[in-house]
Amino acid sequence: MSHGGAVWLAVHEHLHRSAGPAHHRPSSVASSCSPHGRGVEPRRRLDALDDNFVAQCFHCTRRCLSFLTDYVTARMMKDVFGPSNDAASVEAMILATLCFYAQGFLPRKITDMLELDQTAANYAVNVISKVLADMVPDFITFPGGYNDRMGVAHGFKNISGIPNVVGLLGCLHVRVSPPAAEERRFLNTLGYHSVMVQLISDVDGNILSVEQCCPGATMEQSVWKSSNIYLEFSRLQHGQTWVVGNSGLSKSRYVLTPVDCTQMKNSAARRFNAAHSQILNSTQHVFGCLKTRFRCLHNLGSVQAHDLEPVARIITACCVLHNICKKFSVPLPGELVLEPVHPVPEAGERGAGKNPLYYMEETREDMIEMCFGNAGVQDGQGEKERHKHNGVHK
Structure with a gap:
């Protein structure tokens, strides 16, 4: 995750500063701490749960879950404009929400245990999802500085030979039930109704950017061009770098796509396409991890075409939690199931005619010849062998 060390130090500092000592907490918390209202620390519900139950119910480790409950509680208790909550009720709301994310529904035994x-x-899921989605700046960061960009690009270069790549671009589809009059807008290329959210991830599977919740039939190129991260690239905020995307984004600026088979000129282009496919497939791994850990992402139920914010918050919250779980090395709750690849629309559907970004195609061709021509392949193979010998290459 970009800026990992600095962000996490800031997060922990914010957590402790926000929580403060017990005697500075609101009176509603102190009165709930004991039946006599004498300010004795309450026993947290989490403390009464054994590790196996925590793993099965929340798909989390105790250490990670404790961090999440402390951090979210601190944020909510600090919000003087939010509804009045004591620490015990906030903890119950957090645990209920995390259980819903993990299981895809809220079992009756859990709501009874949490006294909800x-x-x-339902209120808890809505409120906590908003709080978690608002935590994006703390836990989902795109590499902003030169050194951060080159650090991410170095990881991609090591495994693929492609230089200056700072992210993998893809759209996560989550099944929904749209209004009858809007079904066509939500029907994706795999034949089911969904919303799609644009994600960018790094070579290790950390999510670097999440935005743009749209109906599932929306063209990925349109999603990219209307995104905030595209605007940053167009302002040259990320230097001379690329994100890797599928062939459906072939007319999109700053997206490195495979060479079309009709334009394949030499073996260098074939080698580039093989390397491109290798790293692009990693997006399916990231999507699979999300849906394996957070079963709610298999189906988010009914949506209104004019108001996708509720489902967008849940998906964004799961992306935040994905990065946190990776930071705490939380294992997946079961065998990873890769997300199926969505077919790319035919060229005619994407728009016929010469690519208006022909100058970018020339830049790509120069890069392919330099890195995947005979000399480039020899240099790249030597570098990969060195990294493999050092235990870096996977």
Whole structure:
């Protein structure tokens, strides 16, 4: 994750500063700490759960779950404009929400254990999802400085030979039930109704950017061109770098796509396409990890075409939690199931005619010849062998 050390130090400092000593907490918390209202620390619900239950119910480790409950509680208790909550009720809301994300529904035994009725549980998921989605700047960061960009690019170069790549671009599809009048807008290329969210990830599977929740039939090129991260690239905020994307984005600026088979001129282009495919397939791994850990992403139920914010918050919250789980080395709850690849629309559907970004095609061709021509391949193979020998190349 970009800026990992600095971000996490800042997060922990913010957590401790926000929580403060017990005697500085709101009176509502102190009164809930003991039946006599004498400010004795309450026993957290999490403390009463054994490790196996925590892993099975929340798909998390105790250490990670403790961090999450402390951090989210500190943020909510600090929000003087938010609803009045004590620490015990906030913890119950957090645990209910995390259980919903992990299981895809809220079991009755969990809501009973947390002393929440169905209305309170639904409210908890809405509120905590918003809090977690608002934590994006703390836990999902695109490499901003030169050294950070080159650090990410070095990882991609090591495994593929492609230089100056700072992210893998893809759209995660989550099944939904749209209004009958809007079904066509949500029907994706795999034949089911979905919303799609644009993600960019690094070579290690950390999410670097999440935005643009749209109906599943939306063209990926349109999603990219209307995104904030595209605007940053167009302002040259990320230097002379690329993100890797599929052939459906072939007319998109700053996206490195494979060479079309009709334009294949030499073996260098074939080698480039093989390397491109190798790293692009990593997006399916990231999507698979998300849906394996957070079963709610298999189906988010009914949506309204004019208001995708509720589902967007849940998906974004899961992306935040994905990065946190990776930071705490939380294992997946089961065998990883890769997300199926969505077919790319035919060239005619993407728009016929000469690519208006022909100058970028020339830049790509120069890079391919330099890195995947005979001399480039020999240099690249030597570098990969060195990294393999050092235990870096996977």
